[in-house]
Amino acid sequence: MFCDLTDEREESFTMEVLDKKIIFSSPSFKKTYTFFEHGFNVQWEKVEGLPEKVIIPLATYSKDIEIQEDLIRVKQAYGNITIEIEFDGFGDVEMEDIYTITSSEGGLEKTKQGVMFTLYTEHGGVLSSRLRIIKE
Structure with missing residues (x-):
């Protein structure tokens, strides 16, 4: 189909x-x-010819995610809160305390389901990650 x-x-x-x-x-x-x-x-x-830098939108109400060598950082998703995602290598990882951003109150809410981010390498590998909340 x-x-x-x-x-x-x-x-x-x-x-x-x-x-x-x-x-x-x-x-x-x-x-x-x-x-x-x-x-x-x-x-x-x-597909060949794509730019090296990859931008993954977290959500419509956040700014772009910046991909660095060993982490992804969301710049000012909500005011003074920065989200860092640490990679744990290839494949699946056990999730720690996972948070998601709620648009209703503009804050952070812990959820049982959690949020999983996956970054795809240029060679087709998969980097799974944990999500950590940092208040600046």
Whole structure:
């Protein structure tokens, strides 16, 4: 099954559903989800010619995320609060206390479900991460 979609950057892409696989393709990336009995795997391929620096939007009410060598930093998501994300290498990690930003009261709220950030390397590897709240 094919489906034409548009993401938040208004870049059109296709979604192809196969047996135990979903493939998203666009002019800049190809992302394949392979499903198993107890989870799934994500493979990401970058199309040649994309810029080295990657900007991942955290949410519509935050500023851009800055990716540094060993962490991602969100600049002023809410006033004096900075969010740092530390990478724990490749693959899954055990989550510590996880927070998400609520837009209703403009603060931070601890959630049981948590928020998981994933950064894809230029070679298609996956860096999972923990999220830490820092008040400046």
